[in-house]
Amino acid sequence: MxxxxxxxxxxxxxxxxxxxxxxxxxxxxxxxxxxxxxxxxxxxxxxxxxxxxxxxxxxxxxxxxxxxxxxxxxxxxxxxxxxxxxxxxxxxxxxxxxxxxxxxxxxxxxxxxxxxxxxxxxxxxxxxxxxxxxxxxxxxxxxxxxxxxxxxxxxxxxxxxxxxxxxxxxxxxxxxxxxxxxxxxxxxxxxxxxxxxxxxxxxxxxxxxxxxxxxxxxxxxxxxxxxxxxxxxxxxxxxxxxxxxxxxxxxxxxxxxxxxxxxxxxxxxxxxxxxxxxxxxxxxxxxxxxxxxxxxxxxxxxxxxxxxxxxxxxxxxxGRDPAVVFPAGGPAAGGDAALVLDAVGFRYPDQPLPAVAGVSLRINAGEHIAILGHTGSGKSTLLQLLTRAWDVDRGQILLNGQSLARWSEPALRAMMSVVPQRVHIFNATLRDNLLLGAAQADDARLAHILSLLGLDKLLENQGLDAWLGEGGRQLSGGEQRRLGIARALLHDAPLLLLDEPTEGLDAATERRVLDALHQLGRAKTLVIITHRLQGLDMMDRIYVMDRGGIAEQGSHATLMAEKGRYFRYHSPGGV
Incomplete structure (x- = not known):
């Protein structure tokens, strides 16, 4: 009782x-x-x-x-x-x-x-x-x-x-x-x-x-x-x-x-x-x-x-205690976003091997980087650590020089826009789903973002009042993913974190989405987790992960010249 x-x-x-x-x-x-x-x-x-x-x-x-x-x-x-x-x-x-x-x-x-x-x-x-x-x-x-x-x-x-x-x-x-x-x-x-x-x-x-x-x-x-x-x-x-x-x-x-x-x-x-x-x-x-x-x-x-x-x-x-506890106060949101990962390590509960092992990297404000690797290399886990879905076991992650553990949850969420691998579409109108990213956005801005991402056809017939159904069943997988990207861009945070943003898209649509990301994210810090190779030449720096660690890093031209792991990915039979 x-x-x-x-x-x-x-x-x-x-x-x-x-x-x-x-x-x-x-x-x-x-x-x-x-x-x-x-x-x-x-x-x-x-x-x-x-x-x-x-x-x-x-x-x-x-x-x-x-x-x-x-x-x-x-x-x-x-x-x-x-x-x-x-x-x-x-x-x-x-x-x-x-x-x-x-x-x-x-x-x-x-x-x-x-x-x-x-x-x-x-x-x-x-x-x-x-x-x-x-x-x-x-x-x-x-x-x-x-x-x-x-x-x-x-x-x-x-x-x-x-x-x-x-x-x-x-x-x-x-x-x-x-x-x-x-x-x-x-x-x-x-x-x-x-x-x-x-x-x-x-x-x-x-x-x-x-x-x-x-x-x-x-x-x-x-x-x-x-x-x-x-x-x-x-x-x-x-x-x-x-x-x-x-x-x-x-x-x-x-x-x-x-x-x-x-x-x-x-x-x-x-x-x-x-x-x-x-x-x-x-x-x-x-x-x-x-x-x-x-x-x-x-x-x-x-x-x-x-x-x-x-x-x-x-x-x-x-009644369970949360694995991650946010403080009530901390740094204020705003400005640019710079990230530093210092010897970060993390192991999932009851797992024998670490998912992330000794990762160190520095992302300056306004840089666009890609983290590349095969399935299971630790890319998505690294993204979860950046959003503080989990706390690191070793090392530390700094956002604008402050440990993630010092940021309050509202301030941390205001600093970043995240597109996970699975984008959830709510049983509501197209407008309602987009306004989750920016509650005050007008219809013109919503339509502009959709146009940049090649979602113009969603505006046909009922326009922004179109009902998307439970889980967005009326949309294809690629349309759902682009709708998630549109929400992230509307959020207008200084840090954009995207996990496989172009998965399931054809080559032309993928190029259009990447162009939109670089155009709208020109003044933002952009981190893309991917195993696809298109558009990587537009990145300031590329990190190649393997077995939870950083195997290679550098620009597209540098890594291609080194003819290492990244070069083999571009070769026939690569990732």
Whole structure:
């Protein structure tokens, strides 16, 4: 239960709306009880009065009360649904933002042990499960408790002993049944949460790797594992459904026994009246209606097992310490950007060999350099160290003479524009995706950048209002990469870091993109990570990496003249 406390604290922001939703739920329950109780008493009283009571029995006032209770119940139910669901969605939104804010500083170091599908499941499915805490646990329990108090106090005006008997039975049900089924349902809820995550992770892996599984003859075996996980998941779902049925059956039995007891006690007299007449129906129907308020309570704590398991899975991620911690203050952003790497070394966790080993280089402000090398040579790792996604194990990296560890995150991000290998396109318009780089840019500037990068055709038809779809599915891989470059150029930082910016582009488009980078980045420091050879003659200096270190460095002409590794790359069969 303690794992829920941090998430319960988030509910305070929406306490007013949550309280209003609970109040409306209580009013609706009381109106429902009043409707059934008053209707039962009215019908019984009318039957006893018969034709002789046409002039002595007050038909109008009870009828008005029945109609008023019916209207109140209908309006209250509608208002409670609107307010409660709105509060639930707002709480869910807050939970997602809170969880994402906690996860973001952990990337990538503290999240290296998690698969992407597993992280996504915790961020989406497990956070969604936490909304049960309000709708299926807190609200039903509090509403039932208030209803018990109101019914007991209300009936005590007619007969205190009967009212206290009914109140004691209902309170005992409230205190005993939910914890009982919580203990019975907790293992099932935990297993459901775990199996749901396993199934989604296996399904994502099976879909993504289906081609490889088919080629190597492992598709049937992997599908069998997926089917087995689904079978165990469905088995747990049946167990939970059986528990829910048992809880409702037990509540129905208790309700029948309570009604029989109240009927027997009321028949002996109510409030000293040995012939209570229609008041017997009032107590009986009040008992029936009041126990309806306990209906959701019977199964409320079954969901608590899933909620606690999901909260624990989320806390397991967000409770980790980030691998990189940024200071609150430090150097101010602005001006040019010069980089110095001094004997930098780095090894990924649980890896035997270093990814970067003793790299030293100096990049002056305004220089354009390329870092070349085959896959696995350490190029992309070096870029992650420059952006401080990881901290170096040895040596140091200086930006404008200050260690990266001294820069605050906002200042460091303002100093650099980064284009990673995988560019994410958001499910929004073309304009929205571009404005991530410069929120104040006007449409003319956005169109100009797109034109320089050869993306003019994206402006056809709907122009900047064109919807790009989830993950930019309407764009080719090359268009997505150029859109990422456009965002980086719009950011207008003094340091441009690009990882394989021309991957997947044809030769003509690649030359156009490189020309645009050199033109717009003329006054900027430009670092391009690549294994492609076109445009390297435009660079001030080229570094060739191999096995995590710098194997060669110099200008294009110098390296070609030396006829070393760089020269062999340009030869037939090179990289």
């Amino acid at each position: 303690r794992v829920l406390f941090p998430f319960l604290a988030l509910y305070r922001r929406h306490a007013g709306q949550i309280a209003l939703g609970m109040l409306l739920a209580i009013v609706t329950l009381l109106a429902s009880i009043g409707l059934l109780s008053l209707s039962g008493w009215f019908l019984a009283g009318s039957a006893l009065a018969g034709m002789a009571g046409l002039y002595s029995f007050n038909y109008m006032l009870p009828a008005a009360g029945v109609r008023g209770a019916a209207i109140t119940r209908t309006a209250g139910r509608w208002a409670e649904r609107v307010v409660s669901h709105d509060a639930t969605f707002r709480v869910l939104q807050h939970l997602r933002i809170y969880t994402f804010q906690k996860i973001l500083p952990l990337s990538p170091g503290a999240l290296a042990g998690f698969r992407q599908a597993e992280l996504l499941n915790r961020l989406v499915a497990d956070v969604d499960t936490l909304d049960h805490l309000y709708l299926r646990v807190l609200s039903p329990l509090l509403s039932a408790f208030v209803v018990i108090l109101v019914v007991t106090v209300g009936l005590s005006w007619l007969d205190a002993s009967l009212a206290l008997t009914l109140g004691a039975i209902m309170l005992a049900v409230l205190l005993i049944v939910p914890p009982l089924f919580y203990r019975a349902g907790k293992p099932v809820g935990e297993a459901l949460t775990r199996l749901r995550a396993d199934y989604r992770q296996h399904l994502a892996t099976w879909l993504q790797g289906n081609a490889e599984l088919t080629v190597y003859g492992a598709a049937a075996r992997y599908r069998g594992q997926l089917d087995e996980t689904e079978r165990r998941w469905q088995q747990r779902q049946r167990q939970q459904a059986n528990l829910a049925a048992l809880a409702q059956g037990m509540l129905t039995l208790i309700t029948g026994m309570a009604v029989t007891l109240i009927l027997w006690l009321a028949a002996a007299g109510i409030g000293g009246d040995s012939h209570p007449g229609a008041l017997i129906a009032l107590f009986v129907f009040t008992t029936l209606a009041a126990f309806e308020a306990l209906g959701p309570v019977a199964g409320a704590f079954q969901h608590l097992g899933q909620v606690i398991a999901s909260a624990g899975r989320i806390a397991d991620v967000i």
